[in-house]
Amino acid sequence: MGVTSIFIANRGEIAVRVIRAARELGLRTVQAVSAADGDMLAARLADAVAPVGPAHATKSYLNKEAVVRAALEAGCDAVHPGYGFLSENAEFAQMVEAAGLVFIGPKPETIRQMGDKARARQEAQAAGVPTVPGTEGVVADLDTAKVEAARIGYPVMIKAAAGGGGRGIRVARDEAELSTLFPQASGEARAAFGDGGLYLERFIGRARHIEVQVLGDGERAVHLFERECSLQRRRQKVWEEAPAACLTNEQRLALCASAVRLAERVSYRGAGTLEYLFDDVTGEFFFIEMNTRIQVEHPVTEMVTGVDLVRAMIRIAMGEKLALRQEDIVLRGHAVEARICAEDPTADFRPSPGTVAGLALPGGFGVRFDTLLYAGYTVPPFYDSLLGKLIAHDDSRAAAIARLDRALGELVVEGLPTTAPLHRALAADPAVLAGAVHTRWLEEWLVATPLAAAPASPVPATSA
Amino acid sequence: MAKTIQAPLPGTFYRASAPGEPAFKSEGDAVAVGDTIGLIEVMKSFTPVVAEEAGTLVAFHVENEDAVMAGQPLYDLDA
Numbered sequence: 001m002g003v004t005s006i007f008i009a010n011r012g013e014i015a016v017r018v019i020r021a022a023r024e025l026g027l028r029t030v031q032a033v034s035a036a037d038g039d040m041l042a043a044r045l046a047d048a049v050a051p052v053g054p055a056h057a058t059k060s061y062l063n064k065e066a067v068v069r070a071a072l073e074a075g076c077d078a079v080h081p082g083y084g085f086l087s088e089n090a091e092f093a094q095m096v097e098a099a100g101l102v103f104i105g106p107k108p109e110t111i112r113q114m115g116d117k118a119r120a121r122q123e124a125q126a127a128g129v130p131t132v133p134g135t136e137g138v139v140a141d142l143d144t145a146k147v148e149a150a151r152i153g154y155p156v157m158i159k160a161a162a163g164g165g166g167r168g169i170r171v172a173r174d175e176a177e178l179s180t181l182f183p184q185a186s187g188e189a190r191a192a193f194g195d196g197g198l199y200l201e202r203f204i205g206r207a208r209h210i211e212v213q214v215l216g217d218g219e220r221a222v223h224l225f226e227r228e229c230s231l232q233r234r235r236q237k238v239w240e241e242a243p244a245a246c247l248t249n250e251q252r253l254a255l256c257a258s259a260v261r262l263a264e265r266v267s268y269r270g271a272g273t274l275e276y277l278f279d280d281v282t283g284e285f286f287f288i289e290m291n292t293r294i295q296v297e298h299p300v301t302e303m304v305t306g307v308d309l310v311r312a313m314i315r316i317a318m319g320e321k322l323a324l325r326q327e328d329i330v331l332r333g334h335a336v337e338a339r340i341c342a343e344d345p346t347a348d349f350r351p352s353p354g355t356v357a358g359l360a361l362p363g364g365f366g367v368r369f370d371t372l373l374y375a376g377y378t379v380p381p382f383y384d385s386l387l388g389k390l391i392a393h394d395d396s397r398a399a400a401i402a403r404l405d406r407a408l409g410e411l412v413v414e415g416l417p418t419t420a421p422l423h424r425a426l427a428a429d430p431a432v433l434a435g436a437v438h439t440r441w442l443e444e445w446l447v448a449t450p451l452a453a454a455p456a457s458p459v460p461a462t463s464a
Numbered sequence: 465m466a467k468t469i470q471a472p473l474p475g476t477f478y479r480a481s482a483p484g485e486p487a488f489k490s491e492g493d494a495v496a497v498g499d500t501i502g503l504i505e506v507m508k509s510f511t512p513v514v515a516e517e518a519g520t521l522v523a524f525h526v527e528n529e530d531a532v533m534a535g536q537p538l539y540d541l542d543a
Binding site: 035036054055056058059191342343350351353380381382383384385 | 473474475476482505506507508509529530531
């Protein structure tokens with residue numbers, strides 16, 4: 001397919017990432033901008049910008065009609081959805097294709113199939129991928145839920161079939177709790193997603209979050225090894241690594257091979273990630289869901305494999321076959337990523353939009369900073385708080401963490417608090433250094449280890 | 465004499481707790497100290513706008529889901 005010009009239907013640091021990859025492929029870039037984003041870094045870097053609506057995302061970046069229209073009017077022939085926003089919206093992907101444009105991602109049907117967790121689970125089982133013990137499909141009512149929960153074993157997790165990002169999830173320790181929580185969860189899911197469908201699965205308390213990166217061309221798929229993202233707060237990833245140091249090589253190969261089986265079974269096209277829970281006591285892993293898009297933490301995989309994932313997904317969308325063979329992809333060293341957010345870790349992670357009065361960026365060997373920041377930029381309050389991702393790569397995990405800490409020490413963002421001090425504390429923590437963590441570790445650690453307020457810095461007051 | 469109350473935070477202003485829910489306050493409503501007037505969403509985190517003075521809400525200066533800057537006029541109150 002003759003792709004010459006890409007419309008970037010996203011914002012922030014991932015828009016910058018896509019522009020860079022597209023430009024290296026000789027492609028023109030047109031950046032979608034809301035009324036609040038005219039001066040963002042991606043808008044400055046793109047060949048052209050196209051307005052898509054007001055500041056509020058539902059009226060701009062989430063407005064399917066407006067985005068498709070803007071892409072057509074800008075003369076683009078492909079759309080990159082980034083992550084979040086419309087990236088996993090099958091209807092949007094369909095509209096893009098119906099308009100005669102290339103959607104840089106999987107087929108709409110694959111997005112729909114893997115976005116429905118019950119269907120994704122069935123596909124996983126059919127591919128021989130272990131899944132968490134749970135219900136097959138949506139649970140009709142509370143009476144059925146009670147029977148199923150008894151079979152699965154408490155504690156059980158109640159999840160919205162249409163949910164995501166940790167929303168709509170509740171844990172019931174016994175039948176009494178299930179009786180209270182099940183109707184609540186159903187009502188909430190209907191309000192939030194327009195679909196009250198729920199399913200149940202075993203709640204695994206002390207698990208690690210491990211995910212496998214795949215690339216597919218619609219026929220053949222390869223894995224690019226795994227990432228560990230166990231350090232989370234409110235089910236949002238905070239710090240990610242590649243590879244997962246807790247796996248034996250045997251476990252790694254079994255896990256990654258299972259991901260390739262599922263990707264090939266669904267004829268996966270583009271870059272995707274299969275998320276798993278890993279029980280490091282029993283060595284069991286369970287597939288939980290597939291994200292049918294590029295992920296925030298993709299750079300750690302790029303650093304340890306040397307594969308440019310965003311470039312690869314664009315080339316696949318342009319109709320090329322997968323250039324990589326599995327045996328070409330080898331792990332080299334270890335990479336760690338710290339998400340730098342506009343939040344104050346000394347004040348319960350209060351959001352901190354504002355103007356960047358001064359900026360010093362880290363650099364040097366093995367350091368990468370994917371960011372939306374520039375000096376003088378005003379971070380708007382309307383979107384996600386992610387400012388950038390600081391990535392360090394080195395021969396070993398210990399060396400990568402030391403390098404990350406060194407780079408964090410060089411980063412200065414004046415004018416607004418960021419989560420960088422949290423990452424410096426984590427980089428010095430014995431449990432983090434030992435890799436002895438699980439998905440609830442960080443929240444427990446934050447309660448036990450409150451960060452002291454930083455010495456007064458020039459932070460303009462934003463609240464009355 | 466109406467008094468203009470300003471937005472305490474920058475973000476997106478909401479007049480109801482969720483789409484389809486009734487507005488916290490409408491023009492002409494009585495306002496007591498501690499009443500919730502609306503919500504401001506800052507980077508996906510929601511902060512209630514709570515009345516610090518009582519009176520009658522005369523007019524809103526911003527619509528539901530409008531962008532607001534800190535210090536921007538939000539509503540007028542007749543004491």
